[in-house]
Amino acid sequence: MAQGLPRKIKLAIIGQALVATLVISLGVLLGGIGVRQTLLHSLLRHEAETFRELQQRNPAHPLPDSAALTGYLVRGRSDGARLPAVLRDVSPGLHAFAGDDRVVFVDPDPRGTLYLVYDPFLIDRAVTWTAAVAIVLALLATYLTAWLTYRTSKRLVAPVSWLANVVSRWDPRQPDPAALAPDHLPPDSAIEVRRLAHALRGLARRVADFVQRERDFTRDASHELRTPLTVIRVATDLLAGDPELGERQRRSLGRVRRAAHDMEGVIEAFLILARESEIEPQRERLAVREIVESELERVRPLLRDKPVELRLEDDGAPELHAPRHVLHVMLGNLLVNAARYTESGQIVVRMNPECIEVRDTGIGMTSEVLGKVFDPFFRVDPDRLEGKGVGLSIVRRLGDRFGWPVTLTSAPGEGTAAAIHFPEAAAQV
Secondary structure, eight states, rough: OOOOHHHHHHHHHHHHHHHHHHHHHHHHHHHHHHHHHHHHHHHHHHHHHHHHHHHOOOOOOOOOOSEEEEEEEEEHHHHHHSSSSTTTTOSEEEHHHHSSEEEEEEEEEOOOEEEEEOOOHHHHHHHHHHHHHHHHHHHHHHHHHHHEEEEEEHHHHHHHHHHHHHTOOOOTTBBBBGOGGGGGSTTTHHHHHHHHHHHHHHHHHHHHHHEEEEEEEHHHHHHHHHHHHHHHHHHHHHTTTTTTTOOOHHHHHHHHHHHHHHHHHHHHHHHHHHHHHSOOOEEEOOOOHHHHHHHHHHHHHGGTTSSSSEEEEESSOOOEEEHHHHHHHHHHHHHHHHHHHHEEEEEEEEETTTEEEEOOOOOOOHHHHHTTTTTTOSSSTTTTOOOOOOOOHHHHHHHHTOOEEEEEEEEETTTTEEEEEEEEHHHHH
8 A cells, every 4th residue: 555755754764763772772783792701600600819929928818709709629539529529621711601690710820720710699680780771771762863854854745745745636637736836835845845836836827727638629629620520510411301302312411421320429429538537428228230330331331342241140238328429339330340351251230238349351460560559550461552541549538538458469370359347337237
């Protein structure tokens, strides 16, 4: 899940504090062990040297014997027999007893080997308390620094969060550049934030200009393109009412009327694609079967001189609510492509409540070509004069616009299957 910048900074600082805690604790622990060993070695070395000096002055000077320190001096076999068994095989130096808190320091000398057994309780307590205080102080310093760092970073990031909130509230159709004016910025905004705000303010102005130009174009195109088509439609309607018109002229007139109607649908599709996605076009409940049959009739003239069977397999129509021209344009482009690239065989339109599929026995496509067919102005066969290579691009864009995924499967020499899927209709089944 995406996280905001302040949260990421907080998690990073917490992570660093935890790592610092682990490192400090481990460092103090290892340091405490080293200090303990050094103190014990120095203390017992000093005790051994002191005993040697006192014994040199007074050979009868007694060995250390207290609650914390006990000494043994071995000059020969008789002394070795009185030495505790656990000390007899200990080598010179400082050693710890297995399973015991005490340590033994062995100091060999020609005058006799001195064994000093010491209970390091006081040293252990001193080292433990010193380590604990050091850890607490270090952690307090670490957490205080982390907290101050977080507070500072949060204050520095706050203007960026403010910018993000302001921009997220913008209406794409009418952004408000004035909201990012210098006097509206948080007072502690850094120079980088002010530069970013200035850039966003300029971007908002350009977006506003683009939106205005789009509105102007949509309005002008809607008028300038539809007006001549309206004239053509009215004129053809008048001509169709002429009783003296011959059958051949009526067929030609019918093609003109269908072409004008198709052009109106294409213009409507272009205008829908040109609008902001949040602006919903007018929807209606579609008579899907009528649309499919209408597009089948429209494509039949393209197959007049070809041994191609065109048929509909109806397993139920999907329930759709959308602009009428959208399905006309999408299905019409798929059928026209199938008719252009099928020289013999059949073109089958299969309709069910979940999708409409157009399957042909045409030339087919390789996987490489299949990956490019939705690119604008891409043509499967550049040698053919028909088409400009924008039909499938329009189909894909309209499908994305209305949530109708379009899929293609094809094999060279076997044909192509194109399907328009209707997830919302499928969910109602």
